[in-house]
Amino acid sequence: MSEIFGVIGAGTMGNGIAQVAARAGYDVVMRDVAEDLLARGVTAIDRSLQRDVDKERLTADEKSAIISRIRATTEMKDLSNAFIVVEAVTENFDVKSAVFKTLDEITGADAILASNTSSISITKLGEATRRPYKVIGMHFMNPVPVMKLVEVIRGAATSDETFEATRALSEKLGKTALECQDYPGFVSNRVLMPMINEAIFALHEGVATRESIDGIMKLGMNHPMGPLALADFIGLDVCLAILNVLHDGFGDPKYRACPLLKRYVDAGWLGKKSGRGFYEY
Numbered sequence: 001m002s003e004i005f006g007v008i009g010a011g012t013m014g015n016g017i018a019q020v021a022a023r024a025g026y027d028v029v030m031r032d033v034a035e036d037l038l039a040r041g042v043t044a045i046d047r048s049l050q051r052d053v054d055k056e057r058l059t060a061d062e063k064s065a066i067i068s069r070i071r072a073t074t075e076m077k078d079l080s081n082a083f084i085v086v087e088a089v090t091e092n093f094d095v096k097s098a099v100f101k102t103l104d105e106i107t108g109a110d111a112i113l114a115s116n117t118s119s120i121s122i123t124k125l126g127e128a129t130r131r132p133y134k135v136i137g138m139h140f141m142n143p144v145p146v147m148k149l150v151e152v153i154r155g156a157a158t159s160d161e162t163f164e165a166t167r168a169l170s171e172k173l174g175k176t177a178l179e180c181q182d183y184p185g186f187v188s189n190r191v192l193m194p195m196i197n198e199a200i201f202a203l204h205e206g207v208a209t210r211e212s213i214d215g216i217m218k219l220g221m222n223h224p225m226g227p228l229a230l231a232d233f234i235g236l237d238v239c240l241a242i243l244n245v246l247h248d249g250f251g252d253p254k255y256r257a258c259p260l261l262k263r264y265v266d267a268g269w270l271g272k273k274s275g276r277g278f279y280e281y
């Protein structure tokens with residue numbers, strides 16, 4: 001069996017996944033649509049590994065060996081020998097579905113096709129292929145090299161064999177794999193986003209200041225970050241999109257996004273990435 005670990009997308013998540021796979025000893029092929037995006041991904045990997053070298057958690061030789069195992073390409077066909085491809089492209093159903101259809105055509109029949117989606121149905125992505133039993137969710141957390149969890153999501157048709165192989169692979173990458181079924185938001189975002197939304201409602205209604213809301217959750221619940229700071233870190237547009245997925249998927253008004261969140265997104269105040277969200281950066 002091939003030992004090529006395929007990754008599609010060289011952005012925040014894709015380059016993190018490529019890094020942990022190469023560090024675990026796999027030959028990685030990372031695909032994006034343009035050379036400059038690939039170069040940015042490789043630079044991010046280099047910087048992240050260099051931090052480990054500086055802290056003496058990795059030698060310079062080990063770092064070079066890891067980087068040499070990552071091949072960056074714009075060609076989809078370079079993934080044809082992969083035993084698994086993890087898709088980490090833009091969170092858009094049409095884009096992901098097209099990627100899955102192509103992967104189904106070019107990879108071997110045994111290859112697992114995984115998605116790192118935060119909110120799109122794994123079952124529906126499986127439907128874009130002729131092998132829905134080989135399609136699964138591998139939801140890594142950001143930053144990938146640091147965060148221990150992979151939420152492994154079983155689509156309606158995902159086989160036990162695919163699940164077991166994905167769980168074993170996640171553990172080889174040094175992660176803990178926890179299983180859940182394919183329902184809107186899986187477990188992570190179904191539990192996290194209503195908490196963030198409620199914190200935004202509390203701010204909107206004047207229940208407390210941003211500092212109090214975040215401080216109460218940090219000191220009182222032992223959370224490392226308050227929910228408003230976390231929302232800024234995730235991106236307010238991303239939070240709004242996920243709440244909309246929960247709202248549409250369950251048809252339950254308890255998931256309606258707070259008007260203040262919509263207002264911030266409309267204003268382009270998207271959190272850390274745009275310099276302003278609930279805090280200023």
Ligand SMILES: NC(=O)c1ccc[n+]([C@@H]2O[C@H](COP(=O)([O-])OP(=O)(O)OC[C@H]3O[C@@H](n4cnc5c(N)ncnc54)[C@H](O)[C@@H]3O)[C@@H](O)[C@H]2O)c1
Pocket residue numbers: 008009010011012013014031032033037088089090091092095099116117118119139140141142234
């Ligand atoms: N950022 C997070 O905190 C986070 C956490 C968990 C899951 N996710 C999920 O991971 C996925 C990627 O998110 P991200 O934050 O890395 O996004 P990003 O915007 O940083 O990167 C996405 C990359 O995909 C590339 N891309 C788009 N279409 C492509 C195609 N057809 N082929 C190859 N590359 C393509 C883009 O050029 C871009 O470089 C999304 O599904 C997102 O929901 C993100």
